[in-house]
Amino acid sequence: MSTSARTLAIAALLTLGVAVAPGVGADRIGPNAQEIDQIEAQYEGTYAGEVTEATKQARTYLRQRVRRAADPARLVAVFDVDETAITSYECIKRGRFRWARRNACVVLDPHPPIPQVLELYRFVRRTGVTIVFISDRPDYVRRQTLQQLRAAGYRGRYQLFLRPTRDRRESVRPFKSGVRKRLERGGQVITLNIGDQYADCELGACGTFFKLPNGMYSNR
Numbered sequence: 519m520s521t522s523a524r525t526l527a528i529a530a531l532l533t534l535g536v537a538v539a540p541g542v543g544a545d546r547i548g549p550n551a552q553e554i555d556q557i558e559a560q561y562e563g564t565y566a567g568e569v570t571e572a573t574k575q576a577r578t579y580l581r582q583r584v585r586r587a588a589d590p591a592r593l594v595a596v597f598d599v600d601e602t603a604i605t606s607y608e609c610i611k612r613g614r615f616r617w618a619r620r621n622a623c624v625v626l627d628p629h630p631p632i633p634q635v636l637e638l639y640r641f642v643r644r645t646g647v648t649i650v651f652i653s654d655r656p657d658y659v660r661r662q663t664l665q666q667l668r669a670a671g672y673r674g675r676y677q678l679f680l681r682p683t684r685d686r687r688e689s690v691r692p693f694k695s696g697v698r699k700r701l702e703r704g705g706q707v708i709t710l711n712i713g714d715q716y717a718d719c720e721l722g723a724c725g726t727f728f729k730l731p732n733g734m735y736s737n738r
């Protein structure tokens with residue numbers, strides 16, 4: 519991505535911020551020193567174990583679901599992108615977890631995978647279940663998002679749904695549930711759904727949700 523394109527993308531992303539960390543006022547630009555300590559303690563403490571547990575449960579669930587499926591390809595596994603497939607933790611941390619920083623980090627490299635989720639992704643691929651990514655990233659960062667996913671190890675066939683630029687609704691829920699409902703109307707069945715936000719699984723057609731921790735922010 520060229521410097522000017524990156525600058526433009528960052529500028530546009532900064533206008534989208536709707537994130538509020540748990541327990542932190544939306545009028546502030548970021549967490550205070552004590553809250554930062556709590557975020558870092560979570561990521562250096564319980565985070566990895568919680569992700570391992572959630573992905574292990576997801577794998578067990580999917581294995582059972584596929585066993586009684588006539589056509590696994592009709593089943594859909596939904597993956598969220600940020601803080602699910604890939605993480606911006608180190609980038610956001612360098613910016614002291616400020617809200618604006620979180621949006622800028624979407625287009626700043628690198629984006630390592632969350633390893634347990636990548637492992638789950640590879641397992642899902644082997645089952646023949648259809649994989650879709652649904653993200654509240656705006657659709658003008660499609661190319662960068664595909665590059666980041668590929669660089670992180672997410673290879674093979676999948677669909678990527680990004681939020682249309684014209685969608686100015688405050689909440690991401692109508693967009694994400696709308697995609698899932700469209701897939702179901704097309705004859706597919708949402709099964710596994712993994713994400714770091716409860717908003718990844720609301721307003722219907724959720725499937726079975728596996729929630730990953732995110733101590734940095736929560737989305738409406």
Ligand SMILES: [Mg+2]
Nearest residue numbers: 598600601714
């Ligand atoms: Mg996310």
